[in-house]
Amino acid sequence: MAVYDTLGATYARTRRPDPRIAARISAAIGDAADVLNVGAGTGSYEPPQTVLAVEPSRVMIGQRPPGSAPAVQAVAEHLPLRDDATDAVMALLTVHHWADLAAGIGELRRVARRRVVVLTWDQHVFRERFWLVRDYLPEAAAFDDSRAVPTDRLIDLLGGGRQEAVHVPHDCVDGFGAAYWRRPHAYLDPHVRAGISMLAQTGDAALAPGLTRLADDVRTGRWHTRYAELLTLASLDVGYRLIVADQ
Numbered sequence: 001m002a003v004y005d006t007l008g009a010t011y012a013r014t015r016r017p018d019p020r021i022a023a024r025i026s027a028a029i030g031d032a033a034d035v036l037n038v039g040a041g042t043g044s045y046e047p048p049q050t051v052l053a054v055e056p057s058r059v060m061i062g063q064r065p066p067g068s069a070p071a072v073q074a075v076a077e078h079l080p081l082r083d084d085a086t087d088a089v090m091a092l093l094t095v096h097h098w099a100d101l102a103a104g105i106g107e108l109r110r111v112a113r114r115r116v117v118v119l120t121w122d123q124h125v126f127r128e129r130f131w132l133v134r135d136y137l138p139e140a141a142a143f144d145d146s147r148a149v150p151t152d153r154l155i156d157l158l159g160g161g162r163q164e165a166v167h168v169p170h171d172c173v174d175g176f177g178a179a180y181w182r183r184p185h186a187y188l189d190p191h192v193r194a195g196i197s198m199l200a201q202t203g204d205a206a207l208a209p210g211l212t213r214l215a216d217d218v219r220t221g222r223w224h225t226r227y228a229e230l231l232t233l234a235s236l237d238v239g240y241r242l243i244v245a246d247q
């Protein structure tokens, strides 16, 4: 059974594509005539020219909206496609879940005729700039240390490429890890935490002391005083990175 058969049960509820991030992904994909989405989940950010989605979890495939590209149940490490199958291959917020990163990236390169696009995060920046993991939930940061993929390593495996910072809007629609950087109360909602693997996999027992402190600080206004400068910002660079590699 795929991990996301459990983890992804309510994914479509809190993880909808954010239009501003979608525009960045679409620009990175460029003029590709056909696109393969690997680790596709429920289909967020798939451009119209997506011809196939690859996803190991049936539960995630089951939440793909009607009319989305066909999905095949498979893993990145063994893509059921011929060499040079599509112009572009994209893998969004997924590489940290793969059992064999090098094999998976090798497969993306084998299948992409022209371009590979990966959305991931830089754990050093994330740890330093994201108040939730830095000041409240060090257990979640430690969990991410064990699985985050250094962007340099990814670029190496991709045979070179450029990275672009993806700033997170203050009202980000897609409820990923740092989406609620200006909405601290959101992290107190178990439905929100269920859609964030860093928190769901660390587990509520380990997070309880930090969450209690956060609840207290939000209730008393301490959070708003302490992070007042954040409330003036429209978007924040917390480490999300788009990696674009031409093949």
Ligand SMILES: C[S@@+](CC[C@H](N)C(=O)[O-])C[C@H]1O[C@@H](n2cnc3c(N)ncnc32)[C@H](O)[C@@H]1O
Residues within 6 Å of the ligand: 002, 003, 004, 008, 015, 038, 039, 040, 041, 042, 043, 044, 045, 054, 055, 056, 057, 060, 074, 075, 076, 077, 091, 092, 093, 094, 097, 098, 099, 197
């Ligand atoms: C956080 S979700 C991201 C889904 C989607 N790309 C998005 O941006 O909403 C991570 C996805 O990676 C998938 N995944 C996990 N291991 C994988 C593997 N070895 N190969 C391909 N996908 C995998 C999970 O099943 C899950 O759907």
